Amino acid sequence: MALCWFLLSFLFHSLYAHSDFFTSIGQMTDLLYTEKDLVTSLKEYIRQEENRLEQVKEWADKLDSLTITATQDPEGFLGHPVNAFKLMKRLNSEWADLESLVLKDTTNGFISNLTVQRQFFPTDEDQTGAAKALLRLQDTYQLSANTISNGDLPGVVHKSRMTVADCFELGKIAYSEADYYHTELWMAQALTQLDEGEESTIDKVSVMDYLNYAIYQQGELERALELTKRMLKLDPNHQRANGNLKYFEFQLEKQRKAEAEKKEQEDKKREKKVLDKRDSQRNRSKDPLPERKKYSCHVLKRATVHDPITGKLTTAHYRVSKIAWLFGYEHSTIEKINQRIEDITGLEMDTAEELQVANYGVGGQYEPHFDFGRKDEPDAFKELGTGNRIATWLFYMSDVSAGGATVFPDVGAAVWPKKGTAVFWYNLFASGEGDYSTRHAACPVLVGNKWVSNKWIHERGQEFRRPCEMSENE
Template sequence: MQILAVWTMCCLSCIIDAEIFTSIGQMTDLIFTERELVQSLKEYIKAEESKLAAVKRWADKLEVLTHASTSDPESFLAHPVNAYKLMKRLNTEWSELESLVLHDPSDGFISNISVHRQYFPDQEDEKGAAKALMRLQDTYNLDSESFSKGKLPGQGQYSGVRYSAFLTVDDCFDMGKTAYNENDYYHSVLWMQQALKQMDAGEEAKAYKAEILDYLSYSVYQMGDLPRAIELTRRLVSIDPSHQRAGGNLRYFERLLSKELREMDLNKQEPTEEKPIQLGTYERPRDYLPEREIYEALCRGEGLKMTPQRRSRLFCRYQDRNRNPRLLLKPMKEEDEWDSPHIVRYLEALSDEEIEKIKQLAKPKLARATVRDPKTGVLTTAQYRVSKSAWLEDDDDLIITRVNQRIEDVTGLSVDTAELLQVANYGVGGQYEPHFDFSRRPFDSNLKVDGNRLATYLNYVSICVCKPCPAFVFTLKFYLYRKMSPMLSNH
């Protein structure tokens, strides 16, 4: 089967319901929601300050008055105006003050936040975002300390990341807890260790050191490092002798270590002279995906490099696709990316206005992307595909028809048998693991009618944070079936 790979790149910043973390497009709504809540909170604070100022003025005034009245009450009340005003104050003005004090300016803020709360991320979103950060950490070989300081790969080189962000002790602790609860002890060790390191450096936190050591020592034990687990548990006991689990864990770990040493002695094995493994140097567990290492190396820009001699044979050109009338006045900008296999990139395939319109059309339709279960054929969500998708038709807007026509012009293929225009929006740490884009499903009835997928046309319409792998992308994916124009010889 001949495969046509067509890539287009248009650099533009891309701008939430269930599984919010899977879509940057929908996540941006939270930015404006939070801005509105901050404004509402500031109005509440202003109202509270105004209320307190009024109460303070009243208290200051009454303090002077009562000082005078209590020094000689009878002389004070001898003046009828003072007597009248005393009656008035206690009958009316103190009641008004009571109403002022009891009035809660937060009503507006509470009402506002209640309206927005239904759209807030939930626990699954927070967990998904934490796991996404760990996925990025693994993919780009980031140590926890660099990550906690907001140092991302390519930052400063590309315009995708302009704002630094830092992880506090509590952030690192929560990351470690998320990993721990998923039985991911490797990442739990990395993040609990970072939390402990920042706390030891003097950073304040809500979390207690004993909590961090509790999670950390058990995670280290799960990683198979008994000496270090004992060392950490002893530290925990010294901080909190009455800790519920620490004493029991310490005795258990020490018994295990003694047993290991006895078995070594029985088998006449010499104990290792090496020092206990230090935290953060544990080997990452092997992944179920055989291609994982190659896949992540590609994202880091590693692997086979283009030699100067081969690069000299790569060119840029204007492409009118055999004098296609629509491309004569505005030919496509075509750039060679690789020589064998021949890969080309088309630049500025979509205008900024078209990009924004497509995003506007797709955003309300975004839903968690699904895959077919290989055994049942049922569509379901999967952790190896973290994104949201929407499908657009010609009837949605004239711009979709225009984009479809442009795809036909560029590829020489017909979209008559293609699937609908798919807009895929990836969230924080979004990914789609290596997969075949053609179908291998014997139960797919469409294959009997239209044939299998022959080509995939993708437009990247957002800035890439890291090259060459676009970590956060808003893609337009087209699946073109085999039953179409066979004009492939020139591509």
């Protein structure tokens, strides 16, 4: 328990100034307490506003009955000198007092608190990052938009449903990335929830507008045309829909003509092929040469594409975790952990990298990678001066409700996070050559909070603990 608190405080201390909240569940917990504090301030603001409005209401009620009486006989009312005096007094000073009351800031810190806290709020990048994480989880675990929207995820404790506005926002973010596949999925989900009667400030026509474009961009003209007609039933004067109607009808007619011409050409080719085959059969019966001498065989090579699994890895445009390095001299528990790893593995820890702790964010993952430096990376760990990464030790510091497995695609193995367990493997053969079967990845966290820590052990100092072998694959 002491170690957990130490890791938490260390990680937060080193990363709190950062704004990419979506990359760490641990850091996002701070936002919950920030929001709780703001809600408390807001409730106090509402209480004070209600008191102020009650005073304004009393003033309004009093003047309402007075002005009704006065305007029934203005001259007679003002003929009374007291009434004339009080009118002057009200308009000269009492209305000014009322103005001050209405404009008075009685928040006692709410506005200032909100202003201060806003500098620590998530940014557009955080919102987009969280949205992309949802889309990544949807694809990875093959979840329907309806399943996610209903909150029907495995291992969920705090079930949360998505509103029409939530689905609409997710679709818009996909649209801004020109991701029309996910735009369609989430705009269709928003439309379904509207059709089912969910109340929302988002109207059907707005949803259909995005959905229509996404469907069109995916080449489905007939569906786009049908949706356009539905839009025009709701809003006959929708300018873009009216323009799309004519355009889609024109394109579909053009497409039908092209398909008809293509079919006609194919029919002609088929008929010619039949005739050519008939002629060939007639000529073959007259040809004295064996048929096999009339042709030659060729070995065709299959078309190749860049394989992201076996090819070079590219850097992702999103970050999915936060890390911190823990040094042995900072806490006795870290020294004990290092010693325990050394006792179990029999490897020297003095030349190993410091213990790294990581907390995964929304949909947090690591793309497939190798821990060791490959031959095309001769300077990967040059600055450390301790050689290549000979082995990896990985601690699981939390249970994960769903997802988050460490997978080794080349050997077909998967290790599921279980608090208090660890996994160890050698990255290098005894010859010093890299073991490419150790390529691994961290699956996205579907539900839960994933904490891990790892120790990368290097070659230097292992000469007598793991002697080099002559056999390459020893």
